[in-house]
Amino acid sequence: MKPSLPKGTRDFAAAEVAKRKYIIQILQKNFEVFGFQPLETPSFENLSTLTGKYGEEGDRLIFKILNSGDYLDKIPDEELGLKNYKSLTPRIADKALRYDLTVPFARFVAMNSGLLAFPFKRYQIQPVWRADRPQKGRFREFYQCDADVVGSESLWQEVELVLLYLKSFSDLKIPVKIQINNRKILSGLAEFAGISEQITDFTVALDKLDKIGKDGVVRELQEKNIPSEAIAKLDFLFENKPWEEVLSALKQKFQNIEIGKTGVEELEFVLENCKKLTQTQGINEKNIVFNITLARGLDYYTGAIFEVTAENVEMGSVGGGGRYDNLTEVFGVKNVPGIGISFGLDRIYLVMQELNLFPENTENPIEYLFANYGEKEALKSLEIIAKLRAKGISAELYPEAGKMKKFFTYSEKRGVKNLVFIGEEEIKNDTVTIKNQETGEQIVVPTDEFL
């Protein structure tokens, strides 16, 4: 009988909706001035569209939707008797909730590739669902805000997306650091150390340098059976040197390693052009840094990778993304390279709460609440209210006639800005009595003048 919310989900009441909308509108505006077009995809996809795209763990976290009707009808008794839920699932659930915005976008591009103008720039702001264990800042339903460009290999896209991050976070007034790395540099390093087969072990360990320090990283590499000569060759990475030094060391070591050399060139193109462009815009170039330890989902990305962290607050990343060579190949459409970034709405919300960055007036309280003295007065009030509303001003009549105490309680709970009283006297004189709730000032003015 007593209702509750499913684990990991939330209701958003007026104040939260208003704040979330404030963030979304800033992101949306920036996506649009950067030339991105909106896309909305359905909340559920065919299960087969999603399965196998997010790794085994991801597949497990996808919410599946039970088929309607008698979903057991076509399952043979023997099969059911095996009680193997993994093999049964796709037989009784052929749809699943969106797990991210990238795979539905890839599915859309594959289905419409003949119709789209490439480079195709889309943004998408929609909820996604994951059957993850809920914890602080992690929910089972949450919003992603993505911008992707597909059909172009130009490195100007990398530059553009960094600028999009900078401008959006600057508009939100969140101080951020944008960390950049390049998948090709990581591949080059693995090649340089002769451990190309173990690139994932290597980058996963390197990614922890911040947390576990040089000794921790070396220990983890040893545990993963990375040869000590290889570790020695990579030693220059573990010293937390300024990134400019790391970069020049890399250039030296990559003289005969093509992929590494390309990675460095790509990185420098992005860093240098971002630097030039931020200078003309009064943005501090120090906010864009090369971070060799940044790894992200390696299987997916093939070039630049990004991660954005908010400064002055402990929150983890508030955004991330990177370049990929083949977005739609898995759906049978080849040669659609692209690059995308994501903004984490829920984390951004928490950062803004913590740093007190929301403007005071995100919520629109009622401008005028009219008291109700009876049918004739209410009718007169509604006539005036209609005229206020036509001007875009929020106004309402308190519904219960004569209940003045309740009227005042309601007006306070709702944070109404002005109270309006229209009684017999006011009708006779064609006036309204207005009380400003902030100043307490009360005035009587002719109706026409008020309007």
Add this chain to the structure above:
Amino acid sequence: MKPSLPKGTRDFAAAEVAKRKYIIQILQKNFEVFGFQPLETPSFENLSTLTGKYGEEGDRLIFKILNSGDYLDKIPDEELGLKNYKSLTPRIADKALRYDLTVPFARFVAMNSGLLAFPFKRYQIQPVWRADRPQKGRFREFYQCDADVVGSESLWQEVELVLLYLKSFSDLKIPVKIQINNRKILSGLAEFAGISEQITDFTVALDKLDKIGKDGVVRELQEKNIPSEAIAKLDFLFENKPWEEVLSALKQKFQNIEIGKTGVEELEFVLENCKKLTQTQGINEKNIVFNITLARGLDYYTGAIFEVTAENVEMGSVGGGGRYDNLTEVFGVKNVPGIGISFGLDRIYLVMQELNLFPENTENPIEYLFANYGEKEALKSLEIIAKLRAKGISAELYPEAGKMKKFFTYSEKRGVKNLVFIGEEEIKNDTVTIKNQETGEQIVVPTDEFL
């Protein structure tokens, strides 16, 4: 390999998103000036929250979400062997997708009743999901836009919601007729004819008067074993008389039928006050009519019921709603009467398409697309682009250097308003060359002047 969309779902590309947003923003604006506050609830609820609220057919159409992990583990073999999907469903699926916005709203009010300021006025614009057979204008994922007031029995709410309908549809420029009836009048009629037990059969048949005419209705009543004396007593309803005549006939017949008398009084209060208020607002009062055949979901409503149909187009209803006595009783919170209306976004969209009511500029095409002649020119272009974007003007750089043919194709496909060329000459002179795509006019202006 070849991807597809699940049955009854749709992608919305840029043009559709823009048009849908146009409608949503008008509704949202009106909800807010009428004093409604936004609410968003999670996409899925506990299955038990939804089950039993929409009738047997409704329960069938709810999309259930399969539990994660080994959902078969706790099901005894014997139970599984029965292959009874109806009893198995709640054991393997404890969550379900939102079926409408009213039950989640009731759940929210029940969970937060101590905190809310009553009358609580909320609006909610979110998708809902139904495992219905898809057909023209009916989808498995579609948006509802609801406004409800709970905690007030005042009939001014009925008046307000009619005004909200009128103002919203007037802002959308959709000509509509608002049909009003009252559940108490239908109860009074059943009592008057001595068929209170068969009220549903009676109203279901009466509801078809438009389509099957008097003979059809009478035949259906006979088939449902409604006595011929009762049918004779109700005969005055079946003549398609002007509603004013029906109303005065009702007043006569309800002299000793309390519920019917109350229904007529409520209806007259709403009609009369709406009439007075529409007069002062230049709205044609003819658009508000009493329709005795209007039934809607009788189990749910207890007072006024509304239905809105668009004129000059075959579309069925574009909105509906009514008063209910007990929204939250099923969740253990009593005495929360209320009234709500709903706008059907998808139907409204189709009507506006058919009547050509969308303004031409809903979509924001790119204002300035910059050609790309190489690195130096691109960088200069991006400097100017950043300044345009800072002013809220959409602008982008074509990413591939030198590919002029592709540049022109892209600009046409995207419907770009102006092309901008910055080559060697322009850099030397600090000018930009702008081509207006509509007029074909091409001019050279100093960069400063352009900005």
